[in-house]
Amino acid sequence: MSAQIQVGGTIPAQSVKESAPDATTPLVLTGKNIIVGVPGAFTGTCHAQVPGYLEAYNDFKAKGVNEIYIFAVNDVFVTKAWKENLAPKGSSAYCFQYFVFLNLREPIDVHFIADDTAAFAKSVGLSFDATPLLGGPRSLRYVIVTDNDKVASITVEENPGKLTNTAASVVLESL
Numbered sequence: 001m002s003a004q005i006q007v008g009g010t011i012p013a014q015s016v017k018e019s020a021p022d023a024t025t026p027l028v029l030t031g032k033n034i035i036v037g038v039p040g041a042f043t044g045t046c047h048a049q050v051p052g053y054l055e056a057y058n059d060f061k062a063k064g065v066n067e068i069y070i071f072a073v074n075d076v077f078v079t080k081a082w083k084e085n086l087a088p089k090g091s092s093a094y095c096f097q098y099f100v101f102l103n104l105r106e107p108i109d110v111h112f113i114a115d116d117t118a119a120f121a122k123s124v125g126l127s128f129d130a131t132p133l134l135g136g137p138r139s140l141r142y143v144i145v146t147d148n149d150k151v152a153s154i155t156v157e158e159n160p161g162k163l164t165n166t167a168a169s170v171v172l173e174s175l
Contacts, residue, residue, distance in 0.1 A: 004125035041082035052168030
């Protein structure tokens with residue numbers, strides 16, 4: 001495992017899975033972005049944390065956030081099912097009023113990323129061995145705010161089973 005990434009560090013260039021297990025796209029971070037790392041989709045704390053980011057989407061956009069990425073250590077089938085469960089009409093449904101107000105051509109979407117082997121979490125030094133509970137390595141619960149590919153801030157929960165300083169409301173307040 002790499003050392004934990006620090007403020008000023010560069011997010012490692014890599015490809016991510018969002019739509020299919022055999023389709024990767026480069027992670028391109030432009031402007032201010034929020035990267036939310038969670039141990040796993042559908043787990044109690046994770047399932048309680050992510051809706052806050054969907055519900056506050058307009059507020060994050062108003063603070064200059066370009067994209068929100070949810071990284072879960074699961075395969076793409078699970079992350080897609082989780083997104084469908086949390087936002088049955090698409091995560092863009094949460095930003096509909098913002099979409100209409102700005103007269104945008106296409107809604108901006110929250111990205112649910114499958115970090116199926118915990119490669120991203122490991123590359124930023126934010127993984128842990130969750131074998132006894134979740135069967136293998138998982139991501140710590142964290143939020144990274146980026147300015148392009150540079151880390152502007154990083155917050156990591158002391159206990160990945162708890163939600164305190166990585167809650168959407170807390171992160172939004174810090175921007």
